Amino acid sequence: MDLILWRHAEAVGENEAEDDLARALTAKGERQAERMAEWLNRRMAHSTRVLASPAVRCQQTAKALGRKVRTITDLAPGGSVETVLRAARWPDAAEPVLIVGHQPTLGYVASLVVTGSAQPWAVKKGAVWWIRCRVRDGVNQVVVQGVQGPEWL
DSSP: EEEEEOOOBBBBGGOOOOSSGGGBBHHHHHHHHHHHHHHHHHHTTTOOOEOOSSSSSHHHHHHHHOSEEEGGGGGTTOOOHHHHHHHHHTTOOSOOEEEEOOOHHHHHHHHHHHHHSSSOOOOTTHHHHHHEEETTTEEEEEEEEEOOGGGGG
């Protein structure tokens, strides 16, 4: 199973919006989302499920993919690692899953699935962590397929 974690692109500051969920992408964030979406679309399977936080900045980031996006209320800011893994059906889903979400939750998810311990890892704005769970000789193995930031595209 592939678990792709995508932090929303750059958004307006918290003091620029009355409601955190209403914060939109900046012009730079829109460019980040478009570049990353192009990179992802060249690599993701067509069967990839795309799940996103209801926050406007996540919806805008996901929209850049041009794919069907399912909004999961529990992926909103402050969501738990358990909620993300349950929504993704990690590590047992039959299809790849892309989660568009927030820090610090995505960093905790990445660290937990890679090391077995939830730690405050940083996921930069607009960046992707691509993690795969595979079975080798009857044992689950976790492989970091790649980490990509929008500034490298």
